[in-house]
Amino acid sequence: MNPTNPFQPRRQFLWEMGAGFAGLALTSMLEADGFFGRLTRTESTSLPQHPLEPKPPHRTTRAKSVIFLFLVGGPSQIDTFDHKPLLQKLHGKPVPESFRDAVKATRFANVFHGCKDELMASPFTWSQHGQSGLWVSNLMPHITRHADDLCVLHSLQADSNNHAPASYQLHTGDIRPGKASLGSWVTYGLGSVNHDLPGYVTLFDAGPLGGAANYSNGFLPAAFQPTRLRDKGTPVLDLLPPPEFADGQRDSLDLIRELNLQHRDARPGFAEFDARIASYELAARMQLSVPEISDLSTEPAHVLRAYGADDPRNPIKAGFAKNCILARRLIERGVRFVQLFNGAYASGGELNWDGHNKLKEQYDRHAAILDQPAAALIRDLGQRGLLENTLVVWCTEFGRMPFFQKGAQGRDHNPDGFTCWMTGAGIRKGVSHGVTDELGRAAVKDIHPLYDFNATLLHLLGLDHERLTFEHNGVQRRLTNVEGHVIREILA
Numbered sequence: 001m002n003p004t005n006p007f008q009p010r011r012q013f014l015w016e017m018g019a020g021f022a023g024l025a026l027t028s029m030l031e032a033d034g035f036f037g038r039l040t041r042t043e044s045t046s047l048p049q050h051p052l053e054p055k056p057p058h059r060t061t062r063a064k065s066v067i068f069l070f071l072v073g074g075p076s077q078i079d080t081f082d083h084k085p086l087l088q089k090l091h092g093k094p095v096p097e098s099f100r101d102a103v104k105a106t107r108f109a110n111v112f113h114g115c116k117d118e119l120m121a122s123p124f125t126w127s128q129h130g131q132s133g134l135w136v137s138n139l140m141p142h143i144t145r146h147a148d149d150l151c152v153l154h155s156l157q158a159d160s161n162n163h164a165p166a167s168y169q170l171h172t173g174d175i176r177p178g179k180a181s182l183g184s185w186v187t188y189g190l191g192s193v194n195h196d197l198p199g200y201v202t203l204f205d206a207g208p209l210g211g212a213a214n215y216s217n218g219f220l221p222a223a224f225q226p227t228r229l230r231d232k233g234t235p236v237l238d239l240l241p242p243p244e245f246a247d248g249q250r251d252s253l254d255l256i257r258e259l260n261l262q263h264r265d266a267r268p269g270f271a272e273f274d275a276r277i278a279s280y281e282l283a284a285r286m287q288l289s290v291p292e293i294s295d296l297s298t299e300p301a302h303v304l305r306a307y308g309a310d311d312p313r314n315p316i317k318a319g320f321a322k323n324c325i326l327a328r329r330l331i332e333r334g335v336r337f338v339q340l341f342n343g344a345y346a347s348g349g350e351l352n353w354d355g356h357n358k359l360k361e362q363y364d365r366h367a368a369i370l371d372q373p374a375a376a377l378i379r380d381l382g383q384r385g386l387l388e389n390t391l392v393v394w395c396t397e398f399g400r401m402p403f404f405q406k407g408a409q410g411r412d413h414n415p416d417g418f419t420c421w422m423t424g425a426g427i428r429k430g431v432s433h434g435v436t437d438e439l440g441r442a443a444v445k446d447i448h449p450l451y452d453f454n455a456t457l458l459h460l461l462g463l464d465h466e467r468l469t470f471e472h473n474g475v476q477r478r479l480t481n482v483e484g485h486v487i488r489e490i491l492a
Helices: 010-022 027-033 087-088 095-103 163-172 180-190 249-265 272-293 301-307 314-330 359-383 449-459
Strands: 064-073 113-121 127-128 134-138 151-157 201-204 337-342 390-395 402-407 418-424 431-433 443-445 471-474 475-477
Touching: 064 163, 064 180, 064 314, 064 359, 151 443, 151 449, 163 449, 180 201, 180 337, 180 449, 201 314, 272 314, 272 475, 301 314, 301 359, 314 337, 337 359, 359 390, 390 449
Parallel strands: 064 337, 064 390, 151 431, 201 337
Antiparallel strands: 113 402, 127 134, 151 418, 390 418, 471 475
């Protein structure tokens, strides 16, 4: 009941209560599938257009969808993709005064106090790969086979040295929670091409630091919020009715549909009501589509093996591999944005990329989870022709320092220079862009804040980050706030 109107009409009260307890309304799509035989096609065609209907981009582009792989915790750039020979030579030596002074002069001066006055070389071996000669550590032997497919950005910068704020900034354009996430902005701008599935899906183990604010719709309408598909149990919580109520669901939905139509007929042009009907419509369709797409038993054995989804020795790796396969299946069916989280503190913080303490031990274990499935995803998308219109993004919230952590064998947070990469539609391949200093601490050439990163992602999808806006509290909001420039050097 509307608290501002305790004396609302009985019909409105019944409608609000009915819509609330059911969560699913009768829809034209269910009728089209024959769920409700006594509903006619004539009745169903009057229902509104779905808010996720495909929308034209601002410009013609190849990229139509995104797989966004986020590594929780801030993996070290100087232990993965940013090779620093000088750091290897100076291992164990005192931090040069120039670097010490540079750190203290930044807004992250407090970080140095958590660092030992001693440089830490990468504990991994390095080599060049592909015709591009990309330097990669031996942490990721499977991904290195795709060196010539990658566009590596070495000079990103974040505005916070704390996990949650930096993660919020990457996902929402603001270090504070409450804003709309990248996936929500993309589905808001482009819609979806599959009416049976959400436009925006998240896949993860235990969730990123900072929680749901990383993937929330924020101030955007609820139609653009993500749907989380779980890797255990039913794919979506509360999607299906309890068995004892399944037989009566038809009658309940029939009643709610009648109430909905009566309410709608009395309020022509009521956009919020149309959007509610559309969301119920999607939820009802998902009762059929989600269990089907989540069932990996139809995947050939060689595909499961290629991803590592059948690995009995590493169940966490197998779970992540299954999520990678599911991401491909979702993209095949027209889902616009799929968010994969890796290393989301699934084991009480033991299996993650936040390498403060035993960095080599942590990274060896975690790279074994990430490497094969992620590489298989790139290869699988390419073999199926999906990379022609799909953008794959590998990113994190910040990097790590080239110094030892005090009292440990790891590195502290470093937002001044870190690495992410992309591949797929619209991206130059076999390219490294941006440079950090000779120790890998800070970006010194082609420096790009995260606003540039997000502006570029939107551009690759045909969306102008300055034109993609939504009015909220009297302000035209956008993902990049009042900043951001497209990184044109990496565009194909």
